[in-house]
Amino acid sequence: MRPALALLQRILGFVIVFFGVTFVIYFAVFSLPGDPIRALAGDRAIPQGVIDALHAQYRLDQPLWQQYSAYIGGLFHGDFGIDFRGRPVGEQMLARWPVTIALALTAWGIEVVLGVAIGVISALRKGTVIDKSLLALTVLASCIPVFVLGAVAQLVFGVSLGWLPVAGVSDGWPISYILPAAVIAVFGLAAVSRLVRSSVIESLGSDYVRTARAKGLGEPRVVGVHVMRNSLIPASTFLATDLGYLLGGTVIIEGIFNLPGVGNLLFSAIRSHEGATVVGVSTALILIFLITTIVVDALHAVLDPRSRLG
Incomplete structure (x- = not known):
């Protein structure tokens, strides 16, 4: 019983560390000032309709906690997200x-x-x-x-x-x-x-x-x-x-x-x-x-x- 309890405590600690660290990273990246969609365009003008569509596609129009929840949900299906050029992050890492x-x-x-x-x-x-x-x-x-x-x-x-x-x-x-x-x-x-x-x-x-x-x-x-x-x-x-x-x-x-x-x-x-x-x-x-x-x-x-x- 004692080894099983110690293993359970260790797993619980890892779960807490995982969610804590990933949330801090997610918050630090996506709470930075500025619009990443406009930043990718550089000096080129983008129609507001295109910007709104991309915001909805990447959930940038949602609160940060909802974005993080959706990201964690995707992780359980092996989805590490998609970059702003439409390329799956998991496939890029795999290569x-x-x-x-x-x-x-x-x-x-x-x-x-x-x-x-x-x-x-x-x-x-x-x-x-x-x-x-x-x-x-x-x-x-x-x-x-x-x-x-x-x-x-x-x-x-x-x-x-x-x-x-x-x-x-x-x-x-x-x-x-x-x-x-x-x-x-x-x-x-x-x-x-x-x-x-x-x-x-x-x-x-x-x-x-x-x-x-x-x-x-x-x-x-x-x-x-x-x-x-x-x-x-x-x-x-x-x-x-x-x-x-x-x-x-x-x-x-x-x-x-x-x-x-x-x-x-x-x-x-x-x-x-x-x-x-x-x-x-x-x-x-x-x-x-x-x-x-x-x-x-x-x-x-x-x-x-x-x-x-x-």
């Missing part, structure tokens, strides 16, 4: 998800490999120059604004050295994705490496490690099996949560590197005042993050039995 998913998974893989490696090396060389240098470099890199780091990476590795393309996906995976993925991954490396480092240091001083060493087990087996199995639990929880952030945090990078993903769609929609697209993409990203959080909770319970006992 762009492969690029965003490939970019996020590539960045996530870089975080996993480099973050774990840096954390383990720093823990095994605790207090040395290597330890301090690795931690300083990861923290320093994560402090640089993403647009600055992206522009510098383009200039150095794309323009000056010519190693990687600076924009687009014409070269396919992984060539077109390595540079933007590395830029995104930099900001998670510091957290992953620090989590792994602290967990490994704690495990190295535990009783079961001393017992394993007393039995004559080699250091590679002690570290690779006994230490890593317990040390990766905090890092795995963070990495699973960070995957949701990566899927939603590619907006700026996709804009800088001109990648035709969902982030670039949101970036373009904000610039062109396509409110329906902004709300639809934001809703999809919120759903992904909430689902990822549920999966992380389940994963943590599987990896760490103490959480189930708690």
Whole structure:
């Protein structure tokens, strides 16, 4: 009964977060001053009858709460809305998800490999120059604004050295994705490496490690099996949560590197005042993050039995 109650409370919390966040986004987008229909026309004159018809079509003549209710009702039927040019937002996202998913998974893989490696090396060389240098470099890199780091990476590795393309996906995976993925991954490396480092240091001083060493087990087996199995639990929880952030945090990078993903769609929609697209993409990203959080909770319970006992 207790686990079922905890699950019910968690689901209720997610429902409240979903409706609260989506309403705030919807309100922020559609309560802005100005008429989006007239803004799309620019300097061209539009007959008032056409404006009234478009307002009725997109429910812009209704109170905001009615517009939001109609939007939520459409979500239950898989409808993320239609932009002001008559294109379904869901179809636009469907065509762009492969690029965003490939970019996020590539960045996530870089975080996993480099973050774990840096954390383990720093823990095994605790207090040395290597330890301090690795931690300083990861923290320093994560402090640089993403647009600055992206522009510098383009200039150095794309323009000056010519190693990687600076924009687009014409070269396919992984060539077109390595540079933007590395830029995104930099900001998670510091957290992953620090989590792994602290967990490994704690495990190295535990009783079961001393017992394993007393039995004559080699250091590679002690570290690779006994230490890593317990040390990766905090890092795995963070990495699973960070995957949701990566899927939603590619907006700026996709804009800088001109990648035709969902982030670039949101970036373009904000610039062109396509409110329906902004709300639809934001809703999809919120759903992904909430689902990822549920999966992380389940994963943590599987990896760490103490959480189930708690």
